[in-house]
Amino acid sequence: MKNCLRVLRAERNLSQADLADKLDVSRQTVNAIETERYDPSIELAFKIAAVFGRSIEEIFTPNGDKAR
Amino acid sequence: MNPENQELTHNQGSLWATCPILGWGTFGTKTRAERRYIRRTMLGAAAGAAWVLIALALDLHPKAVMLPLTALVIGAVMTNVAWEMSRYIRQLDELARRMQLEALAWTYLTGFVAAAWLGVLAPLSSTLMHWPYKRGFLLLSPFLYHIVLEPVRSAWLYFLSRRY
Numbered sequence: 001m002k003n004c005l006r007v008l009r010a011e012r013n014l015s016q017a018d019l020a021d022k023l024d025v026s027r028q029t030v031n032a033i034e035t036e037r038y039d040p041s042i043e044l045a046f047k048i049a050a051v052f053g054r055s056i057e058e059i060f061t062p063n064g065d066k067a068r
Numbered sequence: 069m070n071p072e073n074q075e076l077t078h079n080q081g082s083l084w085a086t087c088p089i090l091g092w093g094t095f096g097t098k099t100r101a102e103r104r105y106i107r108r109t110m111l112g113a114a115a116g117a118a119w120v121l122i123a124l125a126l127d128l129h130p131k132a133v134m135l136p137l138t139a140l141v142i143g144a145v146m147t148n149v150a151w152e153m154s155r156y157i158r159q160l161d162e163l164a165r166r167m168q169l170e171a172l173a174w175t176y177l178t179g180f181v182a183a184a185w186l187g188v189l190a191p192l193s194s195t196l197m198h199w200p201y202k203r204g205f206l207l208l209s210p211f212l213y214h215i216v217l218e219p220v221r222s223a224w225l226y227f228l229s230r231r232y
Contacts, residue, residue: 024161025161025162025163026095026097026161026163026164028083028084028095028163028232029163029164032163038163038232040162044162
């Protein structure tokens with residue numbers, strides 16, 4: 001799944017660690033999502049959307065690849 | 069995008085710590101849950117190992133008491149390890165939990181295959197090499213099983229941590 005997390009984070013001057021704190025996850029989890037090596041759960045996706053004040057669809061888009 | 073933002077967007081890497089993964093089978097985040105897991109499992113294992121050494125020094129005498137008591141102690145130690153690990157895993161975030169559970173699943177399969185092959189090797193060794201069978205070995209085998217499988221789990225966890 002593609003996402004624009006890195007851009008949104010940079011727009012708000014947040015480091016991966018800052019965002020991880022807000023989401024109550026590890027920095028490595030934020031990194032894995034940004035680099036599209038891990039697709040977050042629905043619950044975490046909603047949290048991310050809430051942090052950036054966007055809808056899930058605005059942040060995450062399916063890339064048509066098979067599910068991980 | 070200004071340079072500061074460009075720095076923020078730079079890939080900071082996953083950097084899962086290698087030493088705690090290979091040493092303790094944890095992520096080295098030094099959370100309360102991780103410290104508690106390590107402390108309690110080590111205390112339990114040390115107490116169990118001390119009991120087994122004492123029992124072996126006494127040659128499990130009297131056997132009617134010492135054998136079931138030692139089995140009970142080892143059972144309690146292993147239950148403690150499993151309980152503390154489940155508590156630790158429940159405290160992790162979703163990716164770390166997924167990696168731990170994947171590592172456990174792969175370790176189970178590895179142990180399954182290893183146990184199957186040991187089942188072939190054991191009768192071969194007893195018939196070909198006349199390896200004497202000792203009853204006390206049954207008491208140690210849960211410890212040995214754990215000691216062998218923990219590095220396997222850590223190795224799987226390390227492998228998975230490089231993927232994410």
